[in-house]
């Protein structure tokens with residue numbers, strides 16, 4: 001984010017959007033209740049004031065004019081811009097285009113429930129307005145884990161809404177967490193996640209290792225014994241099973257977050273073999289004591 005932009009709170013964007021123009025249109029998340037999430041706890045969901053949005057767009061346009069280079073893609077933040085109604089989204093996209101007529105694609109995070117709340121005609125209209133590459137947090141392919149984590153959605157919803165996005169021509173990128181089902185369920189969780197990827201057909205399947213942050217309800221669950229974290233070796237084996245079972249050659253597998261101990265990314269079709277070799281070597285050579293001393297997960 002440019003330091004001349006006025007923004008609210010900590011901003012999060014997908015690593016793949018590191019070179020994209022970032023614009024805060026809303027603050028917070030309408031759900032704000034997933035047990036593992038600490039991203040927007042202190043930030044109630046609201047629209048960014050239009051004067052601030054205008055000022056930020058004017059500032060960015062001024063810089064674009066200086067360099068003679070104009071954005072074609074924007075990533076809209078915070079966590080839940082797609083929860084706006086189709087009419088409100090259209091109004092915001094048109095507002096942005098007034099300052100940036102070169103804009104072709106608007107990417108953003110989208111919750112399954114926010115897709116469900118829109119009609120097929122809404123989705124087609126948004127596609128025509130440039131909405132694409134939605135990032136959807138499926139998190140897991142297991143319904144009981146979705147319930148436990150208070151995700152507010154079901155597996156059936158995820159599959160149905162992905163089908164509707166495909167029908168409207170909107171691409172999406174799926175977000176999952178390794179270790180989300182807890183100790184002893186890695187293999188089951190991996191098979192379910194790979195199955196969900198195969199059914200929902202995202203362009204990208206992103207797998208980040210779940211981390212229990214201290215200021216979350218999940219940390220209380222761990223303290224009370226309601227949730228037992230999987231160890232790193234189980235997580236690496238879970239990742240291997242996911243990789244072995246995704247059947248979409250064109251899908252980009254991405255597990256290179258700072259929270260992943262073994263950075264891996266590549267296309268399932270052409271890169272799976274070397275990714276599995278690397279993962280297998282790490283599993284074969286895994287040393288728990290060394291891992292604990294050398295790898296710490298502290299922040300997203």
Ligand code: SF4
Pocket residue numbers: 029030031032033034037038039040079111137151
């Ligand atoms: S994980 Fe996503 S939907 Fe859940 S509380 Fe966090 S930002 Fe909201």
